[in-house]
Amino acid sequence: AQSVTQLDSQVPVFEEAPVELRCNYSSSVSVYLFWYVQYPNQGLQLLLKYLSGSTLVKGINGFEAEFNKSQTSFHLRKPSVHISDTAEYFCAVSNQAGTALIFGKGTTLSVSS
Amino acid sequence: GAVVSQHPSWVICKSGTSVKIECRSLDFQATTMFWYRQFPKQSLMLMATSNEGSKATYEQGVEKDKFLINHASLTLSTLTVTSAHPEDSSFYICSARQGAGEQYFGPGTRLTVT
Numbered sequence: 001a002q003s004v005t006q007l008d009s010q011v012p013v014f015e016e017a018p019v020e021l022r023c024n025y026s027s028s029v030s031v032y033l034f035w036y037v038q039y040p041n042q043g044l045q046l047l048l049k050y051l052s053g054s055t056l057v058k059g060i061n062g063f064e065a066e067f068n069k070s071q072t073s074f075h076l077r078k079p080s081v082h083i084s085d086t087a088e089y090f091c092a093v094s095n096q097a098g099t100a101l102i103f104g105k106g107t108t109l110s111v112s113s
Numbered sequence: 114g115a116v117v118s119q120h121p122s123w124v125i126c127k128s129g130t131s132v133k134i135e136c137r138s139l140d141f142q143a144t145t146m147f148w149y150r151q152f153p154k155q156s157l158m159l160m161a162t163s164n165e166g167s168k169a170t171y172e173q174g175v176e177k178d179k180f181l182i183n184h185a186s187l188t189l190s191t192l193t194v195t196s197a198h199p200e201d202s203s204f205y206i207c208s209a210r211q212g213a214g215e216q217y218f219g220p221g222t223r224l225t226v227t
Contacts (some may be wrong), residue, residue, distance in 0.1 A: 036218075043119075043206055043220040044157075090156060100147050101216065103156040 002027045004093050006104035013111055015083055021076040021107045023091035033074040034092040034101065035065055044090065050074065061085070086111045115141045117209050119219035126197055126226055134192045134222045136207030142187035143209035147216065148180075151204040163190055197226045 007022040025031060032051050036044040048059025055067040065076045074091060088108055092101040116139040126132050136146055145164050149157040161177075163169040163184035171177045179201075181193040190209075194201055202225050208216040 041221070041223065043117075044208075044218040046215070049215075096213070100159045100162055101157075102159075105156045106154075 002031070002093050002095060002102050004091050004102055004104035006089075006091050006107050008107050009105065010108045010110065013081055013109070015111055015113045016080045018079050019077065019081050019085075019109065021089050021091075021109065023074045023076065023104060025072050025074065025091075025093045027072075027093060027095065029095050032094050032096070033065075033067060034094075035059065035063070035074070035076050036090045036092060037061075038088045038090065038106075040087075047076070047089075081109070081111045083111050083113060085109060115139075115209075115211075115215075115217040117143075117207065117217045117219040119205075119207060119222050121222060122220065123223040124225070126224070128198055128226055129196055131193055131195045132197055132224060134194075134205055134207075134224070136190045136192070136209065136219050138188045138209040138211075138217070141209075141211045141217075143190070144187065144212055145210050146184055146190040147208045147210075148182060148190075148192050149206045149208070151206060151221075153204075157206060160192075194224065197224070199226045202226045 003026045005024045013019050034049045035047040048057045050057050050067045058064045063078050088106045090106050091104040118137045120135045148160045151157045160175045161169045161171045163182050169182035184190040206221040208218045210216045
């Protein structure tokens with residue numbers, strides 16, 4: 001069975017500071033990994049995904065993530081955050097492209113000035 | 114990118130009544146749609162997977178007689194919460210995919226049962 005662990009439930013940071021949101025997964029088969037962002041009372045927007053190839057994945061809004069198979073991690077990073085990045089971030093995994101996703105519990109990123 | 118809509122965006126109903134939520138893929142044909150449920154401050158939990166023209170596959174613990182899912186066309190899936198109770202109050206999110214492609218998520222429907 002697959003599972004996703006987001007290690008931090010809340011991450012407060014100041015504007016223009018770097019941020020890392022941590023995600024670890026467990027799976028006995030090959031995985032596809034995703035990061036989604038959810039703004040209040042809205043659906044999910046895909047930030048980036050890892051399906052295969054380069055382990056460093058760049059996404060929208062200046063975010064990037066690195067797939068580390070040995071550490072079973074897929075941490076999300078941004079070198080300089082903005083107030084508008086305040087939102088809930090979900091890491092997710094699936095064992096095939098397009099199948100149902102298993103989500104982590106989410107990390108609340110709060111950016112203040 | 115592909116767009117998925119949900120209707121209504123929020124609904125309040127009385128305990129014991131039924132509520133239907135629609136999920137539409139606006140610019141692509143969705144061979145598969147997924148229904149998720151999200152409690153406040155929690156993650157999304159998959160409720161069921163529906164393929165067009167087939168019966169939905171429900172996750173363990175989800176009552177199929179209570180949460181009726183219909184995927185009658187390639188652009189529309191509906192979730193009907195029957196005999197709703199306050200504990201059914203939640204945020205319901207659908208997603209849709211074409212073939213083995215990426216999932217696209219709808220904006221969600223907030224259900225409040227009084």
